[in-house]
Amino acid sequence: MFIDFLEERFKADPDADALVWREQAFSYRWLAERLNDWRERLAVEQIEPGEVVILEADFSPTSVALFLALVDRGCILVPLTSAVGAKRDEFVKIAQGQSTIRVGPDDSVAVERLPHVADHDYYLSLREKKHPGLVLFSSGSTGRSKAAVHDFVPLLDKFRIPRARLRSISFLLFDHIGGINTMLYMLSNTGCLITVEDRRPAAVLQAVQDHRVELLPATPTFLNLLLISEADRDFDLSSLQIITYGTEPMPETTLKGLHARLPNVRLVQTYGLSEIGILRSKSKASDSIWVRLGGEGFQTRVVDGILHVKAASAMLGYLNAASPFTADGWFNTQDRVEVDGEFFRILGRDSELINVGGQKVYPAEVESVIQVLDNIAEVTVFGEAHPITGNIVCARVSTIEPGDVKALRKAIRTACREQLESFKVPVKIEVTQEPQYSERFKKIRRRPTDGSPAAGA
Amino acid sequence: MDISKEQVTALVYRAVDEINGELTPEQQLTKNPATVLFGTEATIDSMGLVSFIVAVEEQLSEELGLSMTLADDKAMSMERSPFKTLATLIQYVQNRIAAA
Numbered sequence: 029m030f031i032d033f034l035e036e037r038f039k040a041d042p043d044a045d046a047l048v049w050r051e052q053a054f055s056y057r058w059l060a061e062r063l064n065d066w067r068e069r070l071a072v073e074q075i076e077p078g079e080v081v082i083l084e085a086d087f088s089p090t091s092v093a094l095f096l097a098l099v100d101r102g103c104i105l106v107p108l109t110s111a112v113g114a115k116r117d118e119f120v121k122i123a124q125g126q127s128t129i130r131v132g133p134d135d136s137v138a139v140e141r142l143p144h145v146a147d148h149d150y151y152l153s154l155r156e157k158k159h160p161g162l163v164l165f166s167s168g169s170t171g172r173s174k175a176a177v178h179d180f181v182p183l184l185d186k187f188r189i190p191r192a193r194l195r196s197i198s199f200l201l202f203d204h205i206g207g208i209n210t211m212l213y214m215l216s217n218t219g220c221l222i223t224v225e226d227r228r229p230a231a232v233l234q235a236v237q238d239h240r241v242e243l244l245p246a247t248p249t250f251l252n253l254l255l256i257s258e259a260d261r262d263f264d265l266s267s268l269q270i271i272t273y274g275t276e277p278m279p280e281t282t283l284k285g286l287h288a289r290l291p292n293v294r295l296v297q298t299y300g301l302s303e304i305g306i307l308r309s310k311s312k313a314s315d316s317i318w319v320r321l322g323g324e325g326f327q328t329r330v331v332d333g334i335l336h337v338k339a340a341s342a343m344l345g346y347l348n349a350a351s352p353f354t355a356d357g358w359f360n361t362q363d364r365v366e367v368d369g370e371f372f373r374i375l376g377r378d379s380e381l382i383n384v385g386g387q388k389v390y391p392a393e394v395e396s397v398i399q400v401l402d403n404i405a406e407v408t409v410f411g412e413a414h415p416i417t418g419n420i421v422c423a424r425v426s427t428i429e430p431g432d433v434k435a436l437r438k439a440i441r442t443a444c445r446e447q448l449e450s451f452k453v454p455v456k457i458e459v460t461q462e463p464q465y466s467e468r469f470k471k472i473r474r475r476p477t478d479g480s481p482a483a484g485a
Numbered sequence: 486m487d488i489s490k491e492q493v494t495a496l497v498y499r500a501v502d503e504i505n506g507e508l509t510p511e512q513q514l515t516k517n518p519a520t521v522l523f524g525t526e527a528t529i530d531s532m533g534l535v536s537f538i539v540a541v542e543e544q545l546s547e548e549l550g551l552s553m554t555l556a557d558d559k560a561m562s563m564e565r566s567p568f569k570t571l572a573t574l575i576q577y578v579q580n581r582i583a584a585a
Contacts, residue, residue, distance in 0.1 A: 385531060415557060416535050416561075416568075417535055455532075
């Protein structure tokens with residue numbers, strides 16, 4: 029009953045492709061039938077409305093049908109992908125999972141009951157309203173992962189308005205607000221979701237070419253790798269209309285490089301958080317990092333340079349942390365922004381800011397200078413405590429080809445000194461051949477010695 | 486590790502060469518034990534000092550395979566700052582190498 033509007037659209041367009049998985053297309057007729065099968069199977073398995081169900085899967089025909097069936101049954105859904113790695117058991121415990129449904133790589137399904145009691149206050153309120161729920165684990169890149177509990181009904185609302193029908197890659201993951209947003213957008217407009225298992229540039233662009241993909245939702249890290257690999261030169265990308273980017277600050281140099289390489293593709297910044305959902309956004313231009321944010325159901329304000337958002341689709345709260353909302357319902361995004369009329373420029377998380385002797389350095393600004401230098405594949409800028417200036421700016425770079433480390437350090441410092449204030453110039457420069465991104469194609473900002481790579485949001 | 490004062494001085498002076506390559510003409514450090522590194526008489530500011538210390542650390546790592554942080558809380562709380570002049574720095578580096 030919660031997804032009636034989706035099913036009506038499926039019925040109106042039964043022969044359209046809903047999904048491409050492992051080179052095989054699945055129609056909306058097929059999806060509607062599987063959805064009904066899963067409704068029956070969930071009843072047989074005694075998975076009840078209000079139950080907390082861990083759905084361990086990546087995008088696949090079965091996982092999409094199951095996702096919808098669980099929402100429609102009124103379950104509280106906790107999607108997890110293999111990207112959570114060693115944190116899986118901890119996440120299941122925090123979410124108080126009562127059962128787990130695992131969709132294997134061959135699309136087979138295994139159901140298991142779990143011993144947890146799911147009695148969190150937010151769960152009780154969802155059950156009282158008889159609404160389905162969604163639990164998403166937010167960024168662990170700068171600390172402990174937090175579990176955001178959503179009422180699924182307001183999250184679905186924005187998909188009731190019909191929009192352009194597109195063919196899109198499912199780039200962001202199944203357990204990420206961005207990945208779920210892409211999936212619901214495609215389903216609500218009977219578009220087609222082209223799933224990929226290998227998210228490296230060549231594999232993704234191969235899928236764009238083979239399946240005439242129109243929309244590629246990506247991350248700045250992925251787009252940078254695409255530029256370095258020059259993979260765009262090897263494929264026919266004439267179908268591609270829009271690339272969206274989000275989840276981390278976009279270095280201006282990467283954006284301008286991408287626009288020069290793909291001048292016919294519209295580049296659009298997205299903005300969203302596990303806690304509030306995805307805002308509607310409009311970039312000032314394809315080569316501009318200035319973006320207008322808002323849309324129906326969202327209000328924005330800037331307090332002391334930090335972006336606050338009030339959202340109709342905001343989460344109820346965290347399972348494992350105090351409510352972050354102000355008394356009148358505003359959410360502090362921790363993102364520092366510059367404002368120009370109705371446009372925002374997102375500088376980065378306040379927690380990633382490096383304080384050098386009282387002066388502020390945003391990693392993205394320094395990364396943007398280093399990224400364009402010769403032989404640089406990736407760069408991550410971070411702070412390290414230092415007794416003289418409080419913190420120092422450090423850079424970890426990986427090179428395309430091995431080379432003279434001393435000369436590279438010098439080239440980096442020279443370029444930074446020419447373009448940045450002296451306190452922003454990296455003092456320590458580490459050179460590595462190791463990749464610096466997570467399975468989510470997002471920069472790993474924590475030092476390698478700080479434990480496992482960030483989960484990212 | 487045993488190392489002579491001459492060897493340490495030469496190593497620190499190589500770091501001076503490195504850092505001078507990045508400094509403006511007015512900021513240049515002279516290779517003389519009396520050269521002041523910190524305070525009103527110094528030619529470099531605190532960022533320059535931090536960079537110079539890291540240059541010495543890099544030299545230690547490249548030439549002797551020693552990975553050490555010279556500017557730590559212990560160094561900062563010493564009664565006589567090891568970062569006052571090149572002479573105090575050379576003495577401090579020699580002591581740290583001996584203890585390594």
